[in-house]
Amino acid sequence: MNAPTIPADLAAWCSANDARAQDELFAFLRIPSVSARSEHKADCAEAAQFVADALTRIGFTATIEPTPGHPIVVGEWRKAGPDAPTLLVYGHYDVQPAEPLELWTSPAFEPTVRDGRIYARGSVDDKGQLYLHIKALEAHLAVRGTLPVNVIVLAEGEEEVGSENLEQFLEREKTRLACDAVVISDSTMFAPGIPSILSSLRGMAYLEINVRGANGDLHSGMYGGAVVNPAMALARILATMHDADGRIAIPGFYESVRPFPDAVLAQMRELPFSDEHLMHEVGVTALGGEPGYTTLERLWTRPTCEVNGMLSGYTGEGAKTVLPAVSMAKVSFRLVPDQDPAVIGALVQAHVERVAPPGVTVTVENLHGGRPWRADLKGPIIEAGKRALEAAFGRAPVITGEGGSIPVVGDFERILGAPVLLMGFGLPGENAHAPDEWISVENYLGGIRAAATLLDEYRAAAREANAIGVSA
Amino acid sequence: MNAPTIPADLAAWCSANDARAQDELFAFLRIPSVSARSEHKADCAEAAQFVADALTRIGFTATIEPTPGHPIVVGEWRKAGPDAPTLLVYGHYDVQPAEPLELWTSPAFEPTVRDGRIYARGSVDDKGQLYLHIKALEAHLAVRGTLPVNVIVLAEGEEEVGSENLEQFLEREKTRLACDAVVISDSTMFAPGIPSILSSLRGMAYLEINVRGANGDLHSGMYGGAVVNPAMALARILATMHDADGRIAIPGFYESVRPFPDAVLAQMRELPFSDEHLMHEVGVTALGGEPGYTTLERLWTRPTCEVNGMLSGYTGEGAKTVLPAVSMAKVSFRLVPDQDPAVIGALVQAHVERVAPPGVTVTVENLHGGRPWRADLKGPIIEAGKRALEAAFGRAPVITGEGGSIPVVGDFERILGAPVLLMGFGLPGENAHAPDEWISVENYLGGIRAAATLLDEYRAAAREANAIGVSA
The missing domain is CATH 3.40.630.10 (Zn peptidases)
Structure with missing residues (x-):
């Protein structure tokens, strides 16, 4: 031709x-x-x-x-x-x-x-x-x-x-x-x-997690140590989403992942890609992610869990001794074939409800999903x-x-x-x-x-x- | 008399x-x-x-x-x-x-x-x-x-x-x-x-933790899974501050705590205090805190670690698929005799630097302290x-x-x-x-x-x- x-x-x-x-x-x-x-x-x-x-x-x-x-x-x-x-x-x-x-x-x-x-x-x-x-x-x-x-x-x-x-x-x-x-x-x-x-x-399951503690902000001196802190509870919930090595630790999360064809992976490995270049581009001194995969594989072929936003309590200048009443995180999961956003959303919700401590109420809202x-x-x-x-x-x-x-x-x-x-x-x-x-x-x-x-x-x-x- | x-x-x-x-x-x-x-x-x-x-x-x-x-x-x-x-x-x-x-x-x-x-x-x-x-x-x-x-x-x-x-x-x-x-x-x-x-x-050590990842907000799809997420890193850092039971897990944190006299503790236990009343007052269904202590002991005689504020990424309405460049938490520690706010601040800083993952830069600023x-x-x-x-x-x-x-x-x-x-x-x-x-x-x-x-x-x-x- x-x-x-x-x-x-x-x-x-x-x-x-x-x-x-x-x-x-x-x-x-x-x-x-x-x-x-x-x-x-x-x-x-x-x-x-x-x-x-x-x-x-x-x-x-x-x-x-x-x-x-x-x-x-x-x-x-x-x-x-x-x-x-x-x-x-x-x-x-x-x-x-x-x-x-x-x-x-x-x-x-x-x-x-x-x-x-x-x-x-x-x-x-x-x-x-x-x-x-x-x-x-x-x-x-x-x-x-x-x-x-x-x-x-x-x-x-x-x-x-x-x-x-x-x-x-x-x-x-x-x-x-x-x-x-x-x-x-x-x-x-x-x-x-x-x-x-x-x-x-990659597909996506985008969730918003809201944690509610007391019915209003409290003085952290007068109540701190006995009333569960929704911001700390949220941090602990988020920390359970990965294991210590960087694998997603939500039960069942990887179950429906279908491996990429070897030919595609082989071509991927030949692309002129450099970790150093990416690090320089975004301004970091180390990359992270799921162990056992190259950076391109992590980006293109593996699912992820990211915090997109997080808010609680006093975020202005200086010190305010508030025990917040609520905390919020927007958390999204990038998905690969054949993960289903609705299934993943349900797995995350079940996981969050399981690990949430007593003393707070947690709601998980499905904001958005894509295959x-x-x-x-x-x-x-x-x-x-x-x-x-x-x-x-x-x-x-x-x-x-x-x-x-x-x-x-x-x-x-x-x-x-x-x-x-x-x-x-x-x-x-x-x-x-x-x-x-x-x-x-x-x-x-x-x-x-x-x-x-x-x-x-x-x-x-x-x-x-x-x-x-x-x-x- | x-x-x-x-x-x-x-x-x-x-x-x-x-x-x-x-x-x-x-x-x-x-x-x-x-x-x-x-x-x-x-x-x-x-x-x-x-x-x-x-x-x-x-x-x-x-x-x-x-x-x-x-x-x-x-x-x-x-x-x-x-x-x-x-x-x-x-x-x-x-x-x-x-x-x-x-x-x-x-x-x-x-x-x-x-x-x-x-x-x-x-x-x-x-x-x-x-x-x-x-x-x-x-x-x-x-x-x-x-x-x-x-x-x-x-x-x-x-x-x-x-x-x-x-x-x-x-x-x-x-x-x-x-x-x-x-x-x-x-x-x-x-x-x-x-x-x-x-x-x-109680005294206080009030710190602000800032975590910086990439030099700007990134698309969570294009970079997520390889670039370390500062909001997730912060959540994991905060989650290391307590152990699974609710004890503060920062090495050396309790070292200079001087127990309250038994007589004071005994009198405290006789005070007409009800956990149910406190739960009703603040509107929660369970209390939390350090194991082995009553609520009044937790409030009056034990040090605490509280998140007072937390901010990262997109916190508005709906879904934004951003991998945030920075995250921030205001964290305060209520202290009991003989904890020194400067010493505690230094212990926290050392701990945070030790547990922070590669790929992010963490700074800890001392905002305020009191004995x-x-x-x-x-x-x-x-x-x-x-x-x-x-x-x-x-x-x-x-x-x-x-x-x-x-x-x-x-x-x-x-x-x-x-x-x-x-x-x-x-x-x-x-x-x-x-x-x-x-x-x-x-x-x-x-x-x-x-x-x-x-x-x-x-x-x-x-x-x-x-x-x-x-x-x-």
Whole structure:
């Protein structure tokens, strides 16, 4: 097979439109569409409208579908003819909260380019990676007046709060959303210049533990030593979640873990990864984690237990001698196939209730869950993705895993019966959920080219697969 | 020895002057002498002047001594003759802030009598308990024109903000303040109708532990499982502070604990105390603490380790998948004789550094310390206090402990070399630092009688001690 390249007509259009592609993204990034905060409800609606307008402008039919939460935008273009496969592009227009605001070098919702990076909340997660697909579609329609495949764009506004209404929407609209493949760009490349196809995602069970002691804050001198301290009780509960070596000590936790294929693990071990580099990147002098695994294995193939937040009592300046009435921790578990978030949530709850000391009342609330996922790594969309990435970035992609979660991936496969290609353009250190989030200008523009090339390559790979009798 | 009674002449004067004693206290309580708030500086000065005037009016020489903070009032009456001992009466004219104001049934600075209680900020802590001594001194001077012992009254205005200038004042003025005993009324009786002598106070070592991991918050999916979580590390550190049974597990922590005398413990076990009552009061279904001790022993005679505050990561609504960069806990240790706050602070620091996992940096900062205290429970002032309380309340006092701290007590003993009698007239539930603070009318008036009787009893007990060769 010939070495893949970006089709010349699309490449020329891209070069002529790179500046505008950035300006339009900036306008998108200025909308503070924080799905977690009710005061940003109107901003989320505005971001949905922005996506719908962008799709309409390039020739799609776009509708904004209300949900009990934030709306879902569906764009459709179905004129590729009866033999052409249908590709669904998924992304999300909502973003994480920007706090702590004081740690941003430039304002979170005022996109700023520094050192070849676009800094803004949502730049890489996921507005930039959604919008580059829209620009790739525009390239085809502007240059050729058509697309090589039928395309559905689905942009939701609740990814950062658990995609609560997406699954139901997919179920309800599965006829309209029927497709042959799904492409999602909401992940990272392994390293700058190394395009990547993501083959596994961890799932998640996110819980909030609340410990209640007395019916009000007490004087720690007058009551301390006899009334159980909910903050100390919480610390002791959290400390039981791992054993001394770093294994998760919740009974039954590892029971349904299915080992990764040896081939995937072997390829993983060949990736140019250095513990020292990671330590330097995040500013620590040692790493930790489950014994018996490399760092990449810990990040991609093993489940975890993390405290995401913790609060109790007096946290201001100086000393206040309070025995707190309550304490709270947000605790999340990253899951790997075939762990089930509901099962894990129940195991954690049972464990917490078992180890909680008398004298406090403990409640465990399930805030959010998502299934882990592992790709098949076969079929036309994967082949097309490999060639499109090679065309745009000059080298064949590596196969990676991902420690984070994109719960919708499993939903797409299950409900629509279509394989998913995860082709991400973020980079390590992108601060996806932290201050100073960024996407590199090079990857944003390269992403447009890869996404544009993908359509041609997918049409070709599907045709070839059909010719030899494999389903597109 | 004969059963103690209130001397008849003093009793008659008290009865005739009870109404005026309340009116004068109300005027004192109307001054909002909140030492913590700079806008109340003039009010604190007015309260100091009020005390000085009250002392001058009854025949004392009074001076108002400026300090870098609020002034100290010193009243002196030294005409009891060369053989008579000198008693120093300590109290404070400053009060806690009254906020939250909306939770007061009647205004904080408008004293109101309801159900036999005087409600006002400062009523029990400590204006009422200071002023009852001044009325007792007045009783003697009005009826007899003299006092049986020399008396120094020392009233400070910074007790509620840590008595920052008192220690230095005692050092500087220790010749002028030289005395044979100190009496302080700034504590509570064990229960209504049960007069009490407070024999021990816990000290304190208050530390802040900060744990730092990565140089910024990270995505818990992308880094979780390999980068050490500072919130989890903190939880594990805190969990090592107690063993599984509830004993403090910091090496050396109990080394300098000096057991309480068996007699004190035996008396404590006879006090009418009920775990059920405490559980009901604070709203819990079980108590906890160090094994092998009763609740009162845990509160009064044993050191503790409490988390006063804890903060890390995301603590808002919903789920945020952050791997926090830092975590913080405020941890305080209540101490008992002979634990030294500096030594305990160093032990904790060494322990925390030893148990902290690799991959995080831990700092321990000493925020505040105070020495524990225990009374000798021997000598003329204690004997006199027992008889005076029995005379005024109709039964012998019980010996109590206190879980909190009154750091000045140790200062008086150390700097002036005089034993301290803690004879309090507050009651459980008095809301000393909360809205609706109160002192019972019965205890305020009974306190005047007890304090008046104390002077005669102290003179007698000192004379007797001298006769048998014991220092007064």
